[in-house]
Amino acid sequence: xxxQQSARLVAGTPAIAVAHFAAxxxxxxxxxxxxxxxxxxxxxxxxxxDLLAPRLRAARPVEAADTRYxxxxxxxxxxxxxxxxxxxxxxxxxxxxxxxxxxxxxxxxDVIATALCDPGEAIVVPVxxxxxxxxxxxxxxxxxxxxxxxxxxxxxxxGPAAVxxxxxxxxDRGVTVRALAITSPHNPLGRVYPAGELTALARVCAGLDxxxxxxxxxxxxxxxxxxxxxxxxxxxxxxDPDRVHVVWGFAKDFGLPGLKVGVLHTRxxxxxxxxxxxAYFAPVSTDTQxxxxxxxxxxxxxxxxxxxxRRRLSASYTRVTAELTAAGLxxxxxxxxxxxxxxxxxxxxxxxxxGERELWRRLVDGARVSLTPxxxxxxxxxxxxxxxxxxxxxxxxxxxxxxxxxxG
Amino acid sequence: xxxQQSARLVAGTPAIAVAHFAAxxxxxxxxxxxxxxxxxxxxxxxxxxDLLAPRLRAARPVEAADTRYxxxxxxxxxxxxxxxxxxxxxxxxxxxxxxxxxxxxxxxxDVIATALCDPGEAIVVPVxxxxxxxxxxxxxxxxxxxxxxxxxxxxxxxGPAAVxxxxxxxxDRGVTVRALAITSPHNPLGRVYPAGELTALARVCAGLDxxxxxxxxxxxxxxxxxxxxxxxxxxxxxxDPDRVHVVWGFAKDFGLPGLKVGVLHTRxxxxxxxxxxxAYFAPVSTDTQxxxxxxxxxxxxxxxxxxxxRRRLSASYTRVTAELTAAGLxxxxxxxxxxxxxxxxxxxxxxxxxGERELWRRLVDGARVSLTPxxxxxxxxxxxxxxxxxxxxxxxxxxxxxxxxxxG
Numbered sequence: 001x002x003x004q005q006s007a008r009l010v011a012g013t014p015a016i017a018v019a020h021f022a023a024x025x026x027x028x029x030x031x032x033x034x035x036x037x038x039x040x041x042x043x044x045x046x047x048x049x050d051l052l053a054p055r056l057r058a059a060r061p062v063e064a065a066d067t068r069y070x071x072x073x074x075x076x077x078x079x080x081x082x083x084x085x086x087x088x089x090x091x092x093x094x095x096x097x098x099x100x101x102x103x104x105x106x107x108x109x110d111v112i113a114t115a116l117c118d119p120g121e122a123i124v125v126p127v128x129x130x131x132x133x134x135x136x137x138x139x140x141x142x143x144x145x146x147x148x149x150x151x152x153x154x155x156x157x158x159g160p161a162a163v164x165x166x167x168x169x170x171x172d173r174g175v176t177v178r179a180l181a182i183t184s185p186h187n188p189l190g191r192v193y194p195a196g197e198l199t200a201l202a203r204v205c206a207g208l209d210x211x212x213x214x215x216x217x218x219x220x221x222x223x224x225x226x227x228x229x230x231x232x233x234x235x236x237x238x239x240d241p242d243r244v245h246v247v248w249g250f251a252k253d254f255g256l257p258g259l260k261v262g263v264l265h266t267r268x269x270x271x272x273x274x275x276x277x278x279a280y281f282a283p284v285s286t287d288t289q290x291x292x293x294x295x296x297x298x299x300x301x302x303x304x305x306x307x308x309x310r311r312r313l314s315a316s317y318t319r320v321t322a323e324l325t326a327a328g329l330x331x332x333x334x335x336x337x338x339x340x341x342x343x344x345x346x347x348x349x350x351x352x353x354x355g356e357r358e359l360w361r362r363l364v365d366g367a368r369v370s371l372t373p374x375x376x377x378x379x380x381x382x383x384x385x386x387x388x389x390x391x392x393x394x395x396x397x398x399x400x401x402x403x404x405x406x407x408g
Numbered sequence: 409x410x411x412q413q414s415a416r417l418v419a420g421t422p423a424i425a426v427a428h429f430a431a432x433x434x435x436x437x438x439x440x441x442x443x444x445x446x447x448x449x450x451x452x453x454x455x456x457x458d459l460l461a462p463r464l465r466a467a468r469p470v471e472a473a474d475t476r477y478x479x480x481x482x483x484x485x486x487x488x489x490x491x492x493x494x495x496x497x498x499x500x501x502x503x504x505x506x507x508x509x510x511x512x513x514x515x516x517x518d519v520i521a522t523a524l525c526d527p528g529e530a531i532v533v534p535v536x537x538x539x540x541x542x543x544x545x546x547x548x549x550x551x552x553x554x555x556x557x558x559x560x561x562x563x564x565x566x567g568p569a570a571v572x573x574x575x576x577x578x579x580d581r582g583v584t585v586r587a588l589a590i591t592s593p594h595n596p597l598g599r600v601y602p603a604g605e606l607t608a609l610a611r612v613c614a615g616l617d618x619x620x621x622x623x624x625x626x627x628x629x630x631x632x633x634x635x636x637x638x639x640x641x642x643x644x645x646x647x648d649p650d651r652v653h654v655v656w657g658f659a660k661d662f663g664l665p666g667l668k669v670g671v672l673h674t675r676x677x678x679x680x681x682x683x684x685x686x687a688y689f690a691p692v693s694t695d696t697q698x699x700x701x702x703x704x705x706x707x708x709x710x711x712x713x714x715x716x717x718r719r720r721l722s723a724s725y726t727r728v729t730a731e732l733t734a735a736g737l738x739x740x741x742x743x744x745x746x747x748x749x750x751x752x753x754x755x756x757x758x759x760x761x762x763g764e765r766e767l768w769r770r771l772v773d774g775a776r777v778s779l780t781p782x783x784x785x786x787x788x789x790x791x792x793x794x795x796x797x798x799x800x801x802x803x804x805x806x807x808x809x810x811x812x813x814x815x816g
Binding site for chain 2: 004007010053062068069104110117119121135142255258271277280282285287291
């Protein structure tokens with residue numbers, strides 16, 4: 001007998017998770033496993049290990065103090081170092097007291113959703129959106145998501161007017177809408193919000209009494225020409241700074257997804273008190289905190305790493321898009337992130353979600369290539385797939401070749 | 409504006425937490441800070457670092473695979489090694505598939521409470537009990553605790569009849585009681601449940617349709633003559649094994665509280681599925697998992713460590729109880745754990761909770777000694793204090809001397 005609140009979290013392992021683990025269990029290698037799975041479905045950056053390894057291995061040996069009880073919302077040293085890092089790369093002052101460190105960006109999204117929403121209350125999210133938000137923002141909080149589709153003339157993502165309209169419609173239906181959540185840079189589109197668009201979304205929030213949750217986990221993975229604007233940079237004229245909550249972590253910008261270190265920045269005393277209490281349930285091991293604080297302390301290494309990270313990301317993106325173009329596959333141009341939003345719509349046997357699922361199944365079983373179908377991101381149009389390219393040039397080239405071969 | 413579900417977690421920092429941080433900020437040292445605080449309030453074992461340091465520092469350098477995505481309920485390797493450890497030290501078979509690893513024993517208690525209870529449903533807990541259960545078992549789950557006081561002739565803890573009676577009374581009041589939770593060995597009493605008593609509690613659970621949650625975080629910190637019996641050792645004749653849930657972690661038995669690694673053992677498929685989903689919100693960093701898997705792999709070191717841990721714990725207990733006896737202070741004999749349940753009742757100005765709080769305040773401010781008052785453990789009788797002795801002989805001797813001096 002399990003509780004209802006936990007039973008609703010359990011709904012069978014999704015097919016894409018099965019595909020991910022199948023792909024990881026039998027991975028493609030040009031020399032040793034040329035018929036293995038090419039996994040372009042997981043947003044890991046595997047291009048950075050040669051830069052990370054010497055820095056991580058140079059860490060001083062663990063000390064007794066690293067293994068003792070510490071504040072459960074993050075050690076003072078890691079919060080100070082993360083604050084300095086966020087301030088330097090976003091160009092805004094950051095107070096370590098406004099930071100809460102938890103075991104993963106998932107945890108950070110969970111605690112802010114729980115702090116803002118009671119069960120049944122809603123967060124609006126523009127589509128397409130990072131599919132894990134369905135679990136991260138609602139799984140424990142009991143909040144519900146209200147997806148916002150693009151309005152007429154909006155392109156792939158809804159503009160501010162469509163967001164405002166969706167909030168009003170939800171409220172007309174009696175839904176209590178508490179917040180707008182965005183991924184910025186956008187996942188899966190890899191789009192960098194221009195400052196003007198971010199400002200317009202902040203005005204929507206201010207006008208409609210919403211908090212703004214910005215997941216900026218790809219903030220230092222920008223390679224395009226549009227400069228990244230952080231939600232931390234929004235001024236009090238646009239929106240009450242206490243109502244802006246920014247999530248970040250080490251998974252993407254540092255290529256360390258296994259370390260499960262998420263950061264929440266929030267300025268209002270009441271929400272901060274609440275998220276600190278929630279952080280008590282998902283602390284990060286003090287040795288990992290110490291390792292990352294040490295890494296951020298090495299300013300020379302850090303500057304070189306961020307530059308080289310951006311350079312390799314850009315090169316990887318340039319390479320994959322050239323290959324997609326040569327293969328005759330359309331995609332939405334990206335400026336950030338690890339993936340390309342690729343359209344295989346012309347090859348759907350039926351122009352709907354069932355057709356997309358069928359093509360996905362053929363890609364996995366026939367071509368042995370794992371991509372993530374647009375349905376997972378609640379895309380309104382069928383046939384989009386997220387293709388992650390930061391897994392090494394060999395695998396990407398082989399993946400695109402197999403996709404092209406399958407499509408004929 | 410914060411949600412109601414998070415606001416109820418925020419209730420001002422308790423006085424004892426303030427005392428803890430004050431004590432840690434100005435710690436007693438016989439040579440360099442003889443007037444500093446003696447912190448006997450925190451259950452840390454600081455007697456083990458010389459054994460741990462060489463083993464932790466001998467770990468191989470971090471590899472790329474240690475930093476990648478891994479199953480969020482624990483890496484296969486750590487679950488296998490923990491399963492082998494639990495099996496060896498408890499004398500029962502343990503399947504790694506029945507284990508979920510989360511970021512701390514707090515998290516393990518939280519996920520099992522959430523899996524078993526919906527908000528408002530109850531867990532019965534014999535008093536005195538580890539005060540943090542109030543937060544761990546209820547803070548996110550929404551469950552409520554029903555404390556069970558000792559019945560006539562029960563001594564310091566309630567026997568099976570008192571537990572059964574409390575469940576019946578709660579049900580008569582309309583409360584849905586789902587589980588019995590115990591700490592075994594007992595915290596704060598340091599008592600080891602005799603096999604017969606554990607069996608009797610299991611029968612109560614079976615008879616009253618309750619799950620049994622056993623927090624066995626001190627299972628390898630037993631130094632008395634009563635052999636430890638794990639709830640894993642209860643047979644299907646006594647209670648459905650699917651309804652027994654055991655919590656363990658590295659904080660106490662390995663003296664590594666900062667690493668925040670909690671373990672939940674649960675056998676039933678439905679509860680296991682639920683706790684795996686909940687584990688998604690509180691994963692442990694893969695580098696920490698690797699470090700601990702490596703430590704458990706070193707069988708020679710492990711056997712020596714566990715022996716020496718027990719030897720030092722026993723010596724520390726023998727020393728502090730001799731000092732308490734010499735100082736004329738009564739205590740409940742312990743057989744496990746890091747603390748002694750000490751009675752200062754004769755020195756209360758008033759024989760009630762207010763008197764206990766007043767004496768606690770004098771101990772902290774006057775004697776600069778931090779102990780944890782019995783009220784925190786929901787003790788039914790005033791004047792008990794938990795005194796943690798595993799912080800080094802100098803501090804303990806000085807602490808007892810100051811207590812005696814204050815009491816006059």
